[in-house]
Amino acid sequence: MVELDWTATTPLSRIHVAGRHGAAQGAAGVTLAELSDFELVQVMARRGQWGAVAQACAEAYGKAAPARPQAVTAQGALLVWSGPDQFLILSPRGAAVEKARTSFSGMASLSEQSDGRSLIRISGFQARDLLAKVCSLDLHPAVFPVDAAAATSIDHTAVNLWRGEDSSGEAVFFLLVFATFAESLWRTMLDSGAEYGIAIDASGAWQP
Amino acid sequence: MRIACPFCGPRENGEFSYLGDAKPKRPGPDAGEEAVYDYVYLRDNVAGEMEEFWYHGGGCRSWLKVRRNTVTHEIFSVEAAAGAGAAKAAS
Ligand SMILES: [Zn+2]
Numbered sequence: 001m002v003e004l005d006w007t008a009t010t011p012l013s014r015i016h017v018a019g020r021h022g023a024a025q026g027a028a029g030v031t032l033a034e035l036s037d038f039e040l041v042q043v044m045a046r047r048g049q050w051g052a053v054a055q056a057c058a059e060a061y062g063k064a065a066p067a068r069p070q071a072v073t074a075q076g077a078l079l080v081w082s083g084p085d086q087f088l089i090l091s092p093r094g095a096a097v098e099k100a101r102t103s104f105s106g107m108a109s110l111s112e113q114s115d116g117r118s119l120i121r122i123s124g125f126q127a128r129d130l131l132a133k134v135c136s137l138d139l140h141p142a143v144f145p146v147d148a149a150a151a152t153s154i155d156h157t158a159v160n161l162w163r164g165e166d167s168s169g170e171a172v173f174f175l176l177v178f179a180t181f182a183e184s185l186w187r188t189m190l191d192s193g194a195e196y197g198i199a200i201d202a203s204g205a206w207q208p
Numbered sequence: 209m210r211i212a213c214p215f216c217g218p219r220e221n222g223e224f225s226y227l228g229d230a231k232p233k234r235p236g237p238d239a240g241e242e243a244v245y246d247y248v249y250l251r252d253n254v255a256g257e258m259e260e261f262w263y264h265g266g267g268c269r270s271w272l273k274v275r276r277n278t279v280t281h282e283i284f285s286v287e288a289a290a291g292a293g294a295a296k297a298a299s
Contacts, residue, residue, distance in 0.1 A: 070218065083268035084215045094216070136220045151216060154265035155222050 010036045010203060011118040011179040012186055018202045022194030028127030032088070032189065036121040037205035039096035040176075042111040045085040049107040053085075060103035071149045071162035071174075078208050080162055080176070081149050088113070088160065088176070092207065109203075118182035119206055121164075122135025122173040122189070130193040131173060141171065155188045157181045209281045215268045221232040221236055230273050230289070252290030255279050261289060 010016070012034040020028065043065070045053040057065035061074035067080040072127075073079075077091040089100055089144065097112050103112060122131065128139050134154050149162035160176040177185050190198060213216045229251055235243040254259075256279060262272045270287035276282070 085271055136222075151269075152219070152266045156222075156266075158266055 010034055012120075012203070014103055015186060016200065016203055018200050021198040021200060024198035025077050026197060028124060028128050028199035030122065030193040031125040031127075031199045031201060032186075032193075033121045033201035034182075034186075034188055035202040035206035036122055036132060036203055037093045038114065038119060039089075039091045039093055040113040040117055041089045041091075041097055041100040042082065042113055043087055043089060043104055044109045044111070046107060046109065050085045051194045053193070054124055055103060056107065060099065066149070069149045069151070071164070072149050073147075073208060076208060082151055082160055087119065090119075090176075090180040090206070090208070092205065117176050118179050120186070120189075121201075122175065123167055123170060124196075124199070125170050126193070126196040127173055129196060130189060133192040134188060137161070138164075139173070140173075140190065146171075151192055155185060157185055159185075172185040209283075211262060211264075211272070211274060211283060212286050213264050213272060213284055214265060215270055215271065216264065219264070219267055223264060223265045224272075225265050227255075227261035227263060227271075229262045257284070 016034050027170065042067075054065045054067065055065065057074075057079065059080065061077055063072050063074035063079060065087050066072045066079055069081045071080045073076055077089050077096065080088040080090060082088050097110075098115070100110055129178055131139055134195065135152065137150055137152055144150075146163055146165060149160065151158070151160055153162075154157065154175070154177075157177060162174050164172045164174055166172060176184070209221045211221060211224055212217045232247050232251075235247050257275065258279050260274050260276060262274050264270050264272060272286055273289045274286050275284040277284075
């Protein structure tokens, strides 16, 4: 009889190698990291229920659900717009799915995506240069400020992209991608950013 | 060609899939075979302005109704398709 040994890994664990990649001289222009240990719930308001959902969200998370392309920092969670009448709740591992289930009971359809997506953080002073090669959106701060979000495609792969708080005065971007596409997207970004020098951080837990 | 999604803003056409003419309406149950055949198979090949359905599958996954000139690719209007599930386009 075959012994099955199930080991939980992150979508990028097979190819995620911390350290320096690409151009080795000077400061790395881009820093990449895979973030893990999150819970992710897709919330889709039922027809005519968006107002109720936004209100329930305000009661449960301290902030109304985003009605436009934004990432809203709420109590213990990040609320990321993903389309009309729908958004994602990103929380650290815990009881987030159960909380969403009770908060939106009867007014929204929920779909748990915790292990279905990979979360990638892109930072560094040349992060936007790397993204400009693979993403068709204008990410200039004038039109894509902190907390801006977008549902778009990168390298023919649907992604949720948003801008977090700046770090050391530089923009920080987050990418949520289907787990099985994460490896391909990761390689594309390594190739695109090679000329800038990439520092890959050890993967860590996502924090709101 | 860029399509200004009412929810996402202007996006390259690679993010969208094309369904086709937005005009045909499903015939009633008593309309007869001819009308059903027409609805399912027959399409005008318009050189000029027409209304089309486009799907923003590489973005917010909304169905959109786009009025477009098929010769020049000029786009006159984009709105959420009726019954697509969306409440209202963001203003
Ligand atoms: Zn859209």
